Amino acid sequence: MTAVLCRHFGLQHVEIAEDIASDTFLKASEHWAIHGIPQNPTAWLYTVAKNKTKDYFKRLALFETKVTNEQSVDIQQEIDFDLDSQLISDSQLAMIFAVCNPANPDEAQICLALQILCGFSIEEIASAFLAKPETIKKRLQRARTNLRKDDFQIKSLSESEITQRLDTVLKTLYLLFNEGYFSKSNNQLIRKDLCSEAMRLTLLLTEHAETDQPQVSALLALMCFQSSRLDARMDDKGEAILFDEQDKSLWDTSLIERGNYYLVNACIGNSISKYHLEAGIAYWHTTPTDQDKWEHILKLYNQLILIEYSPVTALNRTFAYAQVFGYPKAICEAEKLNLVDNNYYHELLGFLYTETDTDKAIAHYTEAIELSKSKIGKRTLLKKIEQLRKTP
Amino acid sequence: MKEFALIFRLKDISDFRPTPEQMQERMNWLAGIASQNMLVDKGNTLLPFAGSAKHVQADHSITDGAYTEIKEFISGYIVIKADNIDQAVEIAKANPIFKQVGGSIEVREVLQRD
Known part of the structure; x- marks a missing residue:
């Protein structure tokens, strides 16, 4: 509703539009509580909003006439809100x-x-x-x-x-x-x-x-794949569950299918955006066990890091590298990144050292806990250190 | 940070077509540089074949390619950033091309203009 009103007012007056919208909803909650919900709630809301907007302009006109003493302010400004869903949807798009x-x-x-x-x-x-x-x-x-x-x-x-x-x-x-x-x-x-x-x-x-362009579909595919795991990646106490330990039956297959659909739609034309690559990576994560899975993922991360550097991408790429080439080689690759202020860097090294050097693994996990800002993250890491101390 | 061009040379035109595995190794090397945020320009691969390579001389005489008289030909380049030339050389040394087909890499500092 704010979007439709803004189309009328211009963005300068977004606050007025918001005020009118929230006034309208307030009136609705009062009126509906007494008289019940009208047959066409949307139309009802827009009629109220329209009237409120007229009132606003009248008041503004009156105010300006009094202050500036000018006679000729057009009170009957044409206010014409269409109620059809096309306009509402167009207004929302423009507002985005x-x-x-x-x-x-x-x-x-x-x-x-x-x-x-x-x-x-x-x-x-x-x-x-x-x-x-x-x-x-x-x-x-x-x-x-x-x-x-x-x-x-x-x-x-x-x-x-x-x-x-x-x-x-x-x-x-x-x-x-x-x-x-x-x-x-x-x-x-x-x-x-x-x-x-x-x-x-x-x-x-x-x-x-x-706006229906390939990179938009790619982004939507990425979102579908990621959110298919929303329920599986956290337990009821809010603790993060790592990918390998997730209950895959909690993955939302209908979202995965939607993701596949949009990913196919995204493959029109020659342009490859970072969303294509990230959606591709997320796609491979939703497939159970393909032998070459990690090689595909590493290839995609290679392309992604060439498009745009970010520490997260560099670290994720190294994780994929470890799955393909083994941990000892990956440690070499990881230490080159030298992201000593990044808690995920230490978490990755802690993980890679787990099997070969317990002391180093604990040292890196400890460093990660110090740098981490997330309480859940810290708890998960503490558990890992405890486990490492138990194994001789 | 200084910038360095790494200029790749190959010995034999038949070395120019890498296998998918060799290509993958090269990509891993390149992405490894990008992961350290040291890649300035992923550069280009330069085709050495007849019809794709000409050499223009001062007298405007033109030869196909440039590879009949000299032994190595340029196959491509990238630009990286590094603290100093020694660090750039270390990165060049790790290029899988040496164990794949040989060749050489020339490391050259890029002149920075103000």
Whole structure:
């Protein structure tokens, strides 16, 4: 609803649009509680929103006449909200492109997306990020100021705007998903919410001809594969379950099938995005035991690291390397990375040394615990050290 | 950090077509450099075959390829970053091409312009 209203107001007035939207829902909850839910709730909501918008413009006009003493303000501004789902969906799409503005840093973009596109409250965002609501509030204010400065027109998207911004949009959705999938919060509900919101928005992109591009399908495939394991990768106490120990019967096969479908859709044209490669890797992880599985995964990581360096990719690649070439060779490869400030680097080395050098393994795990910020992560590592101490 | 071009040379045109296994080993080496965030440019492979390689002389005489008179030919290059030339040389030494088909790698510092 905010998206449709913004189409009318322009992005400068996103707060007004949000106020009207939340007023409308407030009125709905009061009215519906007494009179029951109307036959067409959506139409009801939009009629109320339309009236509230008219009121707003009347008041504004009145105010301006009084203050500026000008007579000729057109009160009867044409307000015409279509209720058809096409417009709602178009407005949402345009809003995604407006919110994913490269002027804002990554974290701010995710917060903004959660607030404007997903309707999360500041408290909900704060608990997802394990941050203070005050911090999130400030971050959102700064981000909104940047959006206003940019004056992005959300009426209709031109082809060039789509090509310019699609990368930023996909990156934001990718980060939003990861925020849920690798969340600092161990609240499973919040994590699932973030993942499903990211998927909903990506799905929206695939439903529009202009934005249904191969890399979008690839990203959606990646999200499907990853979320097929959401239930399996955490136990009921919020403890992470490692890949090898996961109960594979908890994997959601229908999501895996959806992932396969989108991955096939993504294979049109010649371009290979990092989402293609990551989806390919996730695909291999969903297959039970193919003999060459790890060789395929290593090949994909090789390509991925050539497209874009990141410490995470480097470490994951080394893990795949270990599966193909054995741990001793992988230790060599891992130590070259020299990411001494990274807890995952030490976790990987701890893992690789487990069979050959218990002391070194314990030393690396200890270092990893010191550097780790995640409570669950620390607990999992402590267990590993205990196990290592038990085995002679 | 300085930048270095690694220029690959092969001895024989028949060495130019690596097997899938050799190709995979080379990719692992290249990705290993990228994993250390030391790859500046993954460079290019240069085709040595007739029709793909010409040599232009000062007098504008043109020969096919450049490989009839000299023994080695350039097959490709990459650009890496390293603290110093010794580190770049160590990386070059690990290239699987030496045990696969031989050849040589020339390590050259790239001039940095301000």
